[in-house]
Amino acid sequence: xxxxxxxxxxxxxxxxxxxxxxxxCGCSTNFGAPPNANTCPVCLALPGALPVLNARAVELAxxxxxxxxxxxxxxxxxxxxNYFYPDLPKGYQISQHDRPIAEHGHLDIGLVVDGAPxxxxxxxxxxxxxxxxxxxxxxxxxxAVDLNRSGTPLVEIVSEPDMRxxxxxxxxxxxxxxxxxxxxxxxxxxEEGSLRVDANVSARPFGQVTLGTKCEVxxxxxxxxxxxxxxxxxxxxxxxxxxxxxxxxxxxLWDGANQxxxxxxxxxxxSDYRYFPEPDLPPLVITAAELxxxxxxxxxxxxxxxxxxxxxxxxxxxxxxxxxxPATGPYFESVLAVHPDAKAVANWVxxxxxxxxxxxxxxxxxxxxxPARLGALLDLVRDGVxxxxxxxxxxxxxxxxxDSPRAIxxxxxxxxxxxxxxxxxxxxxxxxxxxxxxxxxxxxxxxxQGLLVGLVMKKSQGRADPKLVNQLLSSRAAG
Numbered sequence: 001x002x003x004x005x006x007x008x009x010x011x012x013x014x015x016x017x018x019x020x021x022x023x024x025c026g027c028s029t030n031f032g033a034p035p036n037a038n039t040c041p042v043c044l045a046l047p048g049a050l051p052v053l054n055a056r057a058v059e060l061a062x063x064x065x066x067x068x069x070x071x072x073x074x075x076x077x078x079x080x081x082n083y084f085y086p087d088l089p090k091g092y093q094i095s096q097h098d099r100p101i102a103e104h105g106h107l108d109i110g111l112v113v114d115g116a117p118x119x120x121x122x123x124x125x126x127x128x129x130x131x132x133x134x135x136x137x138x139x140x141x142x143x144a145v146d147l148n149r150s151g152t153p154l155v156e157i158v159s160e161p162d163m164r165x166x167x168x169x170x171x172x173x174x175x176x177x178x179x180x181x182x183x184x185x186x187x188x189x190x191e192e193g194s195l196r197v198d199a200n201v202s203a204r205p206f207g208q209v210t211l212g213t214k215c216e217v218x219x220x221x222x223x224x225x226x227x228x229x230x231x232x233x234x235x236x237x238x239x240x241x242x243x244x245x246x247x248x249x250x251x252x253l254w255d256g257a258n259q260x261x262x263x264x265x266x267x268x269x270x271s272d273y274r275y276f277p278e279p280d281l282p283p284l285v286i287t288a289a290e291l292x293x294x295x296x297x298x299x300x301x302x303x304x305x306x307x308x309x310x311x312x313x314x315x316x317x318x319x320x321x322x323x324x325x326p327a328t329g330p331y332f333e334s335v336l337a338v339h340p341d342a343k344a345v346a347n348w349v350x351x352x353x354x355x356x357x358x359x360x361x362x363x364x365x366x367x368x369x370x371p372a373r374l375g376a377l378l379d380l381v382r383d384g385v386x387x388x389x390x391x392x393x394x395x396x397x398x399x400x401x402x403d404s405p406r407a408i409x410x411x412x413x414x415x416x417x418x419x420x421x422x423x424x425x426x427x428x429x430x431x432x433x434x435x436x437x438x439x440x441x442x443x444x445x446x447x448x449q450g451l452l453v454g455l456v457m458k459k460s461q462g463r464a465d466p467k468l469v470n471q472l473l474s475s476r477a478a479g
């Protein structure tokens with residue numbers, strides 16, 4: 001059904017900024033408060049209430065713009081976007097229209113097409129406030145309204161219609177979320193509505209330059225849901241076009257439970273919103289000094305961190321894992337400052353440490369084993385004091401003990417044994433307990449050496465020096 005057609009996708013991402021108070025008043029943005037607890041005359045649009053712009057929201061919006069390579073407008077305008085919703089008491093949303101705070105960005109989404117990096121144009125980022133929330137399932141035949149979200153500060157990031165598949169849209173969203181987390185402008189918690197996606201999708205015959213009629217799928221809160229919704233809507237539009245019909249512009253909803261698209265309403269155009277400048281807010285003026293102050297505060301972003309770690313000769317897997325979120329890298333580098341073997345540190349951070357955090361639902365800023373203690377453990381492995389299996393046992397004990405790795409190794413009898421007589425005794429016992437394998441090994445079947453080393457390590461409870469055990473077995477085989 002889709003053969004012969006091309007998908008065209010543009011995305012609008014609504015990002016809740018990480019502020020303590022709302023965009024235009026001092027009410028808390030705390031999630032989970034009792035319904036309508038975080039409201040005031042401004043949120044409720046009571047007569048005479050006037051908005052006052054939150055300076056922290058402006059600063060975070062600038063971080064978004066600079067982090068995505070936007071041009072920052074030194075003068076932007078707030079406007080009234082007029083439409084009526086039950087959870088929008090004013091009857092309009094304060095937003096930005098023809099003069100947003102930032103424009104003309106781009107995003108490398110980490111894919112390569114025809115040998116070139118796939119870069120998506122980002123049209124604009126504008127500030128606006130969120131509406132409240134209508135609740136339809138609490139009371140029989142009635143809708144409740146919670147205005148706690150009303151006035152929550154958002155940045156809406158609007159892409160160019162540059163994406164050509166659900167996979168590209170997913171890559172764009174995941175890349176964007178990662179950068180936003182590094183910039184520390186939002187928690188991007190999609191379950192709590194901190195990041196929501198509207199997707200504009202259209203179909204056109206391959207080779208056609210003009211865009212087809214787009215439909216907008218609103219308010220999606222998972223990236224996999226976005227990908228599935230785009231595929232479903234593309235199939236629907238292709239079916240209409242293939243049958244000789246015309247796609248009608250409309251707003252749609254994605255029903256994840258039934259994996260289907262449902263119509264919501266006919267689509268408004270910008271003229272339907274009757275934008276006009278917000279008379280209660282002056283133009284937002286960004287000085288050069290303010291812009292430079294924010295620029296100087298920006299952290300290292302994911303692409304730069306990946307490049308720096310790749311220069312350490314780490315594998316692609318290690319680099320991706322260490323940069324997947326903003327907090328892993330600082331822990332990795334703190335261990336590296338103590339034990340400067342990047343590969344060894346990466347193995348432990350991506351292995352034992354990550355597994356511990358996953359098992360205990362612990363954040364990277366609360367890792368129970370400090371970088372100094374992990375570094376000291378890796379020193380013991382490097383110096384041959386303990387083997388790798390013993391090191392894992394010691395690491396498990398570090399989670400509940402304040403003792404040093406060396407003290408634990410000595411107390412638990414985990415210090416590696418290098419005494420020739422002890423090693424020879426273990427080898428003799430293993431060969432005696434496995435006579436068939438011993439005979440084949442003596443006859444020249446060298447591939448059995450790994451098995452025998454493993455048996456010696458097991459018998460010694462991980463304390464035998466595997467290098468010396470290998471040497472001992474080789475000498476036995478050589479006669």
